[in-house]
Amino acid sequence: MRFIGRHVIALIMTLLLSVTVSVVPAAAQDVTQIKLTEQHVKGFIAAQKDLAAVSAKLQDAGDKPDDALQNELESIAKKYGFQNFQELDDVAANVSIVMAGLDPETGAFTDPQEALKKELTEIEADSTIPADEKKKLVDELKEAIQTTPPLEHKENIDVVKQYRAEIEAALQ
Incomplete structure (x- = not known):
């Protein structure tokens, strides 16, 4: 189970942090949960190549993208139907x-x-994990639990499952 937990943490952090850009600090951002459509998911997949091309600029900009970068992001979004x-x-x-x-x-x-939460319980109970590694894992999991909202729109599961392979390929 430890692998799945790390996979979940890595995926959440990668997806949320790689795309989220705003002048609001990351800690203050809330996820707006929406009902996904096929069009949303197809646009998201298609936009990944262009977003990957600006990822270095996003990292350099940190919490304060300049107007040119913000305009580039807006253009990418509109290009793919958003x-x-x-x-x-x-x-x-x-x-x-x-x-x-x-x-x-x-x-x-x-x-x-x-x-x-299940992963946290298992790691806390696992006496084979070295103390320093356990502390790091516990801290990461607690942070992930605090920042990960429960799914509001269960119908999103079927839409995402339908395009799972394409999503995974686009995020490679």
Whole structure:
């Protein structure tokens, strides 16, 4: 189970942090959960190549992207059928919540927050993990539990599952 927990944490962090750009500090951002459509997911997949091309600029900008970068993000969003970058960002967050809850082998969905809580309990009870590693894992899991919202729109599971392979390929 430890592998799945790390996979969940890594996927949540990667998806939420790689796409989210705003002048609001990350800790103050809330995920707006929306009902995903096939069009949302297809647009999200298609936009990944362009978003990957600006990822270095995003990292350099930190919490304060300049107007040119913000305009570039808006253009990418509109190119793929979104009203603005915020809508694309919301779709990315909702896709990430579902992807984080899908078992990599069976495809069964477990709410990411519940999976993280179970993982935390297992790690805290595991006496074979060295103390320093255990502390790090526990801290990461507690942070992930605090920042991972439960899934509000259960119908998103089926939409994301339908495009799971394409999503995984686009995020490579």
